[in-house]
Amino acid sequence: MKIRFAYILPLLAVLAASCRKDNYDPPQARLHGRLVYQGQGIPVEYNQVPFQLYQFGFGKVGPVSNTTFTQDGTYSVLLFEGEYKLTVPNGQGPFLWKKLPDGRPDSIAVNISGDLQLDLEVTPFYMIRNVNMRAASGKVTATFALEKIVNGADGRNVERVNLYINKTAFVSSGGDYSIASSQKNAGAITDPASVSMEVTVPALVPAQSYIFARVGLKLQGVEDMIFSPVIKINL
Amino acid sequence: MKKILSIILLASMFAGGCKPESEFLTVDPTNILNNEQAFNDPALVLSMLANFYNRQSDFSTVKNWESMSDFSESFPSQNGGPKSIVERNQWDFGFWSTWDYTLIRELNLFLQRLNAATRLKDEDKKRFTAEGRFLRAYYYFEMVKRMGGVPLILEPMTWDYKGDPTYLRHARATEAAMYDFVIAEMQAIRNDLPADVNVKSRASRGAALAMECRAALYAGSIAKYGGLTPSVSLPGGEVGIPAAKAQDYYTKSLAAAQLLIAGTAGTYGLYMRNADLSENFAALFYDKVSNPESIFIEDFKLKSGKVHGFTQVNQPRFGAEEEEGGRINPSLNLVQAFEKLDNTFAPLPIRDGAGNPIYYNTQAEIFAGRDARLAGTVMLPGTSFKRRQVDIWAGYVLADGSVITGDDRGSQKTLPGQTQPVQVVGFDGPIHGKEFTAQSGFYLRKYLDPTVGSGSRGTGSEVPFIRYRYAEVLLNAAEAAFELGQPGVAAGYMNQVRERAGLIVPLGAGDINLGRIMHERRAELSFEGHIVFDQKRWRNAHVLWDGVPMNEADLLSNIGSPAKHNTQPYSLWPYKIHHPGSPTHGKWMYRIIKSPLVTGTNRFRLGNYYSFINNDIRSNNPKIVPNPNQD
Numbered sequence: 001m002k003i004r005f006a007y008i009l010p011l012l013a014v015l016a017a018s019c020r021k022d023n024y025d026p027p028q029a030r031l032h033g034r035l036v037y038q039g040q041g042i043p044v045e046y047n048q049v050p051f052q053l054y055q056f057g058f059g060k061v062g063p064v065s066n067t068t069f070t071q072d073g074t075y076s077v078l079l080f081e082g083e084y085k086l087t088v089p090n091g092q093g094p095f096l097w098k099k100l101p102d103g104r105p106d107s108i109a110v111n112i113s114g115d116l117q118l119d120l121e122v123t124p125f126y127m128i129r130n131v132n133m134r135a136a137s138g139k140v141t142a143t144f145a146l147e148k149i150v151n152g153a154d155g156r157n158v159e160r161v162n163l164y165i166n167k168t169a170f171v172s173s174g175g176d177y178s179i180a181s182s183q184k185n186a187g188a189i190t191d192p193a194s195v196s197m198e199v200t201v202p203a204l205v206p207a208q209s210y211i212f213a214r215v216g217l218k219l220q221g222v223e224d225m226i227f228s229p230v231i232k233i234n235l
Numbered sequence: 236m237k238k239i240l241s242i243i244l245l246a247s248m249f250a251g252g253c254k255p256e257s258e259f260l261t262v263d264p265t266n267i268l269n270n271e272q273a274f275n276d277p278a279l280v281l282s283m284l285a286n287f288y289n290r291q292s293d294f295s296t297v298k299n300w301e302s303m304s305d306f307s308e309s310f311p312s313q314n315g316g317p318k319s320i321v322e323r324n325q326w327d328f329g330f331w332s333t334w335d336y337t338l339i340r341e342l343n344l345f346l347q348r349l350n351a352a353t354r355l356k357d358e359d360k361k362r363f364t365a366e367g368r369f370l371r372a373y374y375y376f377e378m379v380k381r382m383g384g385v386p387l388i389l390e391p392m393t394w395d396y397k398g399d400p401t402y403l404r405h406a407r408a409t410e411a412a413m414y415d416f417v418i419a420e421m422q423a424i425r426n427d428l429p430a431d432v433n434v435k436s437r438a439s440r441g442a443a444l445a446m447e448c449r450a451a452l453y454a455g456s457i458a459k460y461g462g463l464t465p466s467v468s469l470p471g472g473e474v475g476i477p478a479a480k481a482q483d484y485y486t487k488s489l490a491a492a493q494l495l496i497a498g499t500a501g502t503y504g505l506y507m508r509n510a511d512l513s514e515n516f517a518a519l520f521y522d523k524v525s526n527p528e529s530i531f532i533e534d535f536k537l538k539s540g541k542v543h544g545f546t547q548v549n550q551p552r553f554g555a556e557e558e559e560g561g562r563i564n565p566s567l568n569l570v571q572a573f574e575k576l577d578n579t580f581a582p583l584p585i586r587d588g589a590g591n592p593i594y595y596n597t598q599a600e601i602f603a604g605r606d607a608r609l610a611g612t613v614m615l616p617g618t619s620f621k622r623r624q625v626d627i628w629a630g631y632v633l634a635d636g637s638v639i640t641g642d643d644r645g646s647q648k649t650l651p652g653q654t655q656p657v658q659v660v661g662f663d664g665p666i667h668g669k670e671f672t673a674q675s676g677f678y679l680r681k682y683l684d685p686t687v688g689s690g691s692r693g694t695g696s697e698v699p700f701i702r703y704r705y706a707e708v709l710l711n712a713a714e715a716a717f718e719l720g721q722p723g724v725a726a727g728y729m730n731q732v733r734e735r736a737g738l739i740v741p742l743g744a745g746d747i748n749l750g751r752i753m754h755e756r757r758a759e760l761s762f763e764g765h766i767v768f769d770q771k772r773w774r775n776a777h778v779l780w781d782g783v784p785m786n787e788a789d790l791l792s793n794i795g796s797p798a799k800h801n802t803q804p805y806s807l808w809p810y811k812i813h814h815p816g817s818p819t820h821g822k823w824m825y826r827i828i829k830s831p832l833v834t835g836t837n838r839f840r841l842g843n844y845y846s847f848i849n850n851d852i853r854s855n856n857p858k859i860v861p862n863p864n865q866d
Contacts, residue, residue, distance in 0.1 A: 068866075
């Protein structure tokens with residue numbers, strides 16, 4: 001068959017042009033920030049505390065972005081420019097999120113055009129203060145203070161505290177996130193202002209000369225734990 | 236002449252063609268039955284019902300082994316997808332969800348049209364109606380277990396093509412209303428259903444009583460234990476039942492169970508046909524000859540097109556009828572939870588007080604003196620299936636404690652002091668990461684079909700999946716009685732079930748507590764699709780599957796306690812001793828192993844108590860409120 005360039009060239013031109021027409025640019029406006037209480041960040045568990053972004057006008061319900069805070073309590077999403085509403089779903093997070101009178105979580109209006117840093121001011125039930133960790137003779141010892149922030153009817157009591165250690169900088173309770181942990185139940189905590197815990201470091205395979213650790217606090221009736229920042233400890 | 240003939244012919248053709256205009260296009264279709272035809276022939280109505288029976292949802296059935304192998308009760312011995320069960324760190328919120336309103340609509344249409352049928356015999360019509368309502372309630376029960384309250388649609392809805400769908404949108408009913416509906420339906424229809432023990436794959440009076448008993452028990456426990464997780468509730472009651480209703484539900488559950496136990500629906504009883512109690516327990520699932528225990532089943536039949544491959548995918552790999560099998564490997568966590576014959580819990584003795592290994596003459600010895608359901612549920616090393624002994628052993632242990640093993644089924648190596656290579660690992664494994672071998676050291680026994688050919692792809696198995704059975708009704712009755720403050724009655728029911736398992740030391744009223752009941756259900760009903768729904772209704776799932784990795788000390792302590800967490804499946808591997816000249820030479824020892832493939836943990840989040848209702852459903856019907864604790 002004879003190839004007719006007269007047909008093929010316009011066809012290619014149409015195809016090439018259509019690519020540009022059909023495709024959007026990827027979202028480029030970056031929204032980022034962290035959970036803070038009086039200027040101090042609130043670390044949480046990796047992949048457990050979600051936040052949602054909503055946008056109006058599409059005739060659908062449900063969030064346009066549904067993802068979680070990192071273990072440092074920071075977040076970041078790339079969005080198309082526009083108006084959004086940011087919220088944390090009910091019952092999520094170890095902190096109080098503002099609520100509407102009917103009990104639904106309140107939302108923050110976010111108008112984004114370009115890079116936007118938005119720190120989320122929340123009231124945690126507790127804060128873990130003055131964390132001090134050291135390693136000696138195959139053990140990691142942590143001392144810290146628990147400060148109750150929310151009192152009254154919304155206040156929660158301590159269920160337990162855990163000291164987690166891991167070989168990588170990801171430290172929390174789940175399967176891959178800790179190689180060892182120790183636990184102290186509320187009953188064993190005599191003075192919340194000065195709690196001390198230790199955990200034995202197991203054999204590290206392959207060997208490494210440092211380890212990452214942090215303390216987690218579980219409250220009664222709150223699913224998500226509050227953490228201290230991850231600390232790297234040289235053994 | 237010819238002309239006349241053709242004129243007559245033409246005229247007759249016209250005459251024949253002259254039908255009234257209205258009739259001209261009215262031709263009955265030859266490939267579709269209209270409602271009047273379909274709903275006036277009992278055989279056709281039954282065939283429609285057969286379709287509905289087939290479309291019911293069950294969890295953890297013989298049709299889907301993967302749903303059975305979760306929850307750290309077993310290790311999934313297949314590489315690729317199923318292995319992710321032990322690699323993931325939590326269940327997505329969408330797990331276990333179901334939302335089949337097509338089925339509901341068709342059932343509603345079926346009931347409406349059946350009601351309008353005129354030429355069916357009254358008795359037929361009654362039974363068919365009862366079956367339709369039974370199936371509708373069965374599916375609503377399945378939905379409420381998974382999703383909480385859902386829109387309770389009992390009439391077929393019709394679209395009016397006017398562009399506004401608002402009138403078709405219905406809000407979720409309360410969870411209590413769902414259970415009330417199931418209970419009321421079962422009470423209303425049970426007398427229209429046959430009281431015949433041999434009606435098993437269709438709805439029977441026994442099935443209606445069993446479903447009522449289970450539904451009321453679920454509702455009762457959600458009411459009673461809902462307070463343990465206050466955040467698992469919705470202000471509108473779509474999730475959560477007021478605690479005040481618990482008593483009433485438990486009473487209904489016990490009453491329904493007692494009606495069934497008293498024989499009003501036919502003489503059901505515990506299956507007891509073999510003096511070997513383990514074999515007897517295994518046979519209860521495959522014996523189809525007027526089995527007195529099964530109440531409502533999904534049946535299968537060889538050469539009918541409706542067979543399943545459960546035996547094919549789970550048969551012992553050594554000598555299997557196909558080049559596969561061995562997928563569900565029950566975990567040590569489950570195996571060690573079976574009681575000793577004196578009603579106490581203890582880990583399997585692998586080490587003595589000083590920490591030295593205990594040596595056994597035979598592989599099976601270590602499992603002796605335990606609940607007969609252990610060997611009926613789990614294929615232990617040293618036991619047989621289809622007259623072939625399973626070849627499960629992990630290698631030779633030498634005098635210095637080192638191990639000689641291979642990385643393929645039945646691989647050979649030369650032992651120290653010998654010249655010829657010998658087999659150093661079983662043909663059934665266990666080998667880490669070798670799919671279809673007994674990677675936990677065990678295979679599953681429950682539901683495996685001993686018939687020749689059951690393990691081959693072309694033949695399949697006709698072992699039924701039992702949805703309701705008599706032992707569960709007894710345990711439901713025991714739990715309801717216990718919750719109503721009658722521990723003596725509860726002990727009586729539990730002892731019947733336990734006696735069949737060889738636990739002949741009876742439990743007294745003082746021994747009964749919720750932990751005992753939880754354990755008994757796990758021992759009796761493991762792999763039958765109860766564990767997740769039971770743990771959910773007791774609001775214990777987030778305690779049991781707390782996401783914290785396990786170590787050996789965790790595994791071996793607090794056996795039988797409801798608070799014991801169970802997040803990772805453990806293995807128990809048998810080894811042969813190679814130590815010529817020593818009295819231990821040729822004996823067996825066991826080691827507890829955590830497979831390196833087990834990297835995740837089971838974490839049941841509060842948002843898992845009720846499955847996620849997806850955003851499409853909620854977009855289409857904004858009246859649907861989302862379930863709690865989800866994102």
